Amino acid sequence: MMRVLLAALALVLAGPVHxxxxxxxxxxxxxxxxxxxxxxxxxxxxxxxxxxxCQGQAISDSDAPIAGDMRNQVRLRxxxxxxxxxxxxxxxxxxxxxVSYKPKVDALTWPLFAAPLAFLTLAVxxxxxxxxxxxVA
Amino acid sequence: MIANFGLAALWLAAALATLQLxxxxxxxxxETPALAGLVRPVAIAQGLLAAVAFAALIVLFWQTDLSxxxxxxxxxxxxxxxxxIAGAWGNxxxxxxxxxxxxxxxxxxxxxxxRRLPEPTMLATLAAQAFVSIGFYAFLLxxxxxxxxxxxxxxxxxGLNPLLQDPGLAFHPPTLYxxxxxxxxxxxxxxxxxxxxxxxxxxxxxxxxxxxxAWIFLTLGITAGSYWAYYELGWGGWWFWDPVENASLMPWxxxxxxxxxxxxxxxxxxxxxxxxxxxxxxxxxxxVGTFLVRSGILTSVHAFAVxxxxxxxxxxxxxxxxGGALLLFALRAATVTEGQRFxxxxxxxxxVFNNVMLSATLGIxxxxxxxxxxxxxxxxxxxxxxxxxNPMGAVFVLPMLAVMAVGPLxxxxxxxxxxxxxxxxxxxxxxxxxxxxxxxxGTGLLPALGLTLAAGLLVxxxxxxxxxxxxTVTLPLWxxxxxxxxxxxxxxxxxADSAFTQERLVAARVGEIASVGxxxxxxQSIMPVAGPNWTALEGTLAASYGDxxxxxxxxxxxxxxxxxxxxxxxxxxxxxxxxxxxxxLGEEAEGGRWQLRLWWKPFVTLIWLGGLLIGLGGLLALxxxxxxxxxxxxxxxxxxxxxxxxxx
Numbered sequence: 056m057m058r059v060l061l062a063a064l065a066l067v068l069a070g071p072v073h074x075x076x077x078x079x080x081x082x083x084x085x086x087x088x089x090x091x092x093x094x095x096x097x098x099x100x101x102x103x104x105x106x107x108x109c110q111g112q113a114i115s116d117s118d119a120p121i122a123g124d125m126r127n128q129v130r131l132r133x134x135x136x137x138x139x140x141x142x143x144x145x146x147x148x149x150x151x152x153x154v155s156y157k158p159k160v161d162a163l164t165w166p167l168f169a170a171p172l173a174f175l176t177l178a179v180x181x182x183x184x185x186x187x188x189x190x191v192a
Numbered sequence: 193m194i195a196n197f198g199l200a201a202l203w204l205a206a207a208l209a210t211l212q213l214x215x216x217x218x219x220x221x222x223e224t225p226a227l228a229g230l231v232r233p234v235a236i237a238q239g240l241l242a243a244v245a246f247a248a249l250i251v252l253f254w255q256t257d258l259s260x261x262x263x264x265x266x267x268x269x270x271x272x273x274x275x276x277i278a279g280a281w282g283n284x285x286x287x288x289x290x291x292x293x294x295x296x297x298x299x300x301x302x303x304x305x306x307r308r309l310p311e312p313t314m315l316a317t318l319a320a321q322a323f324v325s326i327g328f329y330a331f332l333l334x335x336x337x338x339x340x341x342x343x344x345x346x347x348x349x350x351g352l353n354p355l356l357q358d359p360g361l362a363f364h365p366p367t368l369y370x371x372x373x374x375x376x377x378x379x380x381x382x383x384x385x386x387x388x389x390x391x392x393x394x395x396x397x398x399x400x401x402x403x404x405x406a407w408i409f410l411t412l413g414i415t416a417g418s419y420w421a422y423y424e425l426g427w428g429g430w431w432f433w434d435p436v437e438n439a440s441l442m443p444w445x446x447x448x449x450x451x452x453x454x455x456x457x458x459x460x461x462x463x464x465x466x467x468x469x470x471x472x473x474x475x476x477x478x479x480v481g482t483f484l485v486r487s488g489i490l491t492s493v494h495a496f497a498v499x500x501x502x503x504x505x506x507x508x509x510x511x512x513x514x515g516g517a518l519l520l521f522a523l524r525a526a527t528v529t530e531g532q533r534f535x536x537x538x539x540x541x542x543x544v545f546n547n548v549m550l551s552a553t554l555g556i557x558x559x560x561x562x563x564x565x566x567x568x569x570x571x572x573x574x575x576x577x578x579x580x581x582n583p584m585g586a587v588f589v590l591p592m593l594a595v596m597a598v599g600p601l602x603x604x605x606x607x608x609x610x611x612x613x614x615x616x617x618x619x620x621x622x623x624x625x626x627x628x629x630x631x632x633x634g635t636g637l638l639p640a641l642g643l644t645l646a647a648g649l650l651v652x653x654x655x656x657x658x659x660x661x662x663x664t665v666t667l668p669l670w671x672x673x674x675x676x677x678x679x680x681x682x683x684x685x686x687x688a689d690s691a692f693t694q695e696r697l698v699a700a701r702v703g704e705i706a707s708v709g710x711x712x713x714x715x716q717s718i719m720p721v722a723g724p725n726w727t728a729l730e731g732t733l734a735a736s737y738g739d740x741x742x743x744x745x746x747x748x749x750x751x752x753x754x755x756x757x758x759x760x761x762x763x764x765x766x767x768x769x770x771x772x773x774x775x776x777l778g779e780e781a782e783g784g785r786w787q788l789r790l791w792w793k794p795f796v797t798l799i800w801l802g803g804l805l806i807g808l809g810g811l812l813a814l815x816x817x818x819x820x821x822x823x824x825x826x827x828x829x830x831x832x833x834x835x836x837x838x839x840x
Contacts, residue, residue: 085697085699085778085781085787085789086697086698086699087695087696087697098695102578103577103578103579105575105577110434110490111432111433111434111435111436112425112429112432112434113429113432113577113578115427116425116427116429116432117427118426118761118778151573152572152573152574152575153573153574153575154575155575156575156576156577156578156579156580157577157579157580158574158575158576158580163567163570163572163574164563164567164574166559166563167559167560167563167576167580170555170556170559171552171555171556171584171587174552174555174556174588175552175587175588177552178548178549178552178588181548182544182545182548185544186535186536186541
């Protein structure tokens, strides 16, 4: 079983590398948009999208072919005037919410956002308690 | 032969740790001088034996002994000597051996020098240290034996990941590990003090140098790791909120909080229970970090579930040590009083604020790091990255840094803002000016706030020195001022980098010029070059800044390693006082063009310069503390000597 999995994994990993030998990288993988405002918007979005092949890198930080493809997609769509959040939604639909570094609040992720609120409340309570008792005569 | 010798030393060390625990524990229950007398020498011997085992592993790597499985899978005879030796700790088993070695040596050192605590507390501390060590010895011997043999030996090793073949990275893990494991001493002191209920300023003064020392190493380790990621990964990023980075940040946050609360306990006998709690939390974070990095859970939760031997071993250790310590804390917390009271506007008040904010930040990083793992275990994948950590962290960090401007100026116990208000005018004006500039430039909110605070702090952090004769300023005060100033410097670099970085990606022919920010960069040549275990294409760039005369020459490489086969990009950096030009040669594009990635990063170097200043500040404080401890010891000896003579 393990061996089959490994072989499958090797194929998956080899695929893009193999493809890369033949095809040049997508046009906007390593090229910026001419309009600086558009490029800035694309860059801001790319900084928050995960490279699916790497460990813990955004697509704007990666040499992986898939990251190049995604940069190309993002830049093309921004150039067509698409809204960055719409592009994010499209990518999430395609690759799952794993692709976005910006978790949205839903049934699964609410504790992530409840926690800071809880910490804030806790901090206020601790500080108030500490100093209400701690009045120095 | 050497492998067997190392393994024997490791077993012996584990046995001695057990003896240390039993002797220490028993003599706590009933006074047995014979057993109690054993504890210190055994702790020292245990540390030395672990060091012998580690030395044996280094020799094996040095000689590239391919009958040892670990050497065969992680080394190669053609590797440069530095990386052969660094290979000893560049893998799972070796790094865990390094962990127990540092832990043993640190415990032995405490046993050797620490004399100011009551003897029962010392025994409890050393027993606790042994208890923690035993778990990690067991982990090594049962689940990650570094001395495992291959029969027959292989003909050639598999090599070390080329990304790791970098002088910075050779010393990065040991630096972090010294920090991680240094906190184990703070943990053991905390547990020892809980057992004997002796939480006192003397306890804080005994613990402080260890916290400081560990914190210095963590600071330097994180700084170096960030710089490594910056120049090695080739995209100009210096912090990714990657779980591996967070694994080192979390102990640092806890240690920073502990460092501040332990000072309150040492000088004012306040925040007792809280300090003990942080002592437990700080090392717990070290262990959580080690679990994250070493269990394989980060690569994939599923891979972890398929082969959970190591992971569940570390998880069990975590549960025993963290759970045990917290249980002990819960049982004893009621008997540890909080200590002296103080007003909101006081040095202590500011430090409490610092502690609460740091703890909350730690909470954010912890949940942001662990939540994706939890979600994956429950069957869905989420990513938590900069869009979460940056704003959430800033909510707590920015107010804390604002208080940092004021805290060191306040008096202990109670003070009035009116007293120090005037001194804050200059930093306040600077901060407002910076804010105005950033708003006018239309940068993002976080960089604007960061630069605002940094501008104010650059002056405010120096104010504790104002009006003093600098010769009379004590080393710990110098240390504090320098470290706080370093925070301001680093913050300035972070904000400036994220607000003002210019990026340029081009496909250029040899001879063509690309511009980025104030720079004109000309691709002069592409030449093949060869190294000891790689070949590369080297791009030579001539970069001119504005109208400056002679251009700077940068050489960037696209390297191909052959053992193991891997491609890396070696970035080229040119540093000016006001920033860094960052260039990377990419792949060949069509039509004889080459991919070039260029960044102009204003003031980016301040990030790591600030980190170094923080570490240096810690070092000065540590030297000051150790020197005054030594003076006190000498004074006590003198008094004892005089008494003895008078008695005669």
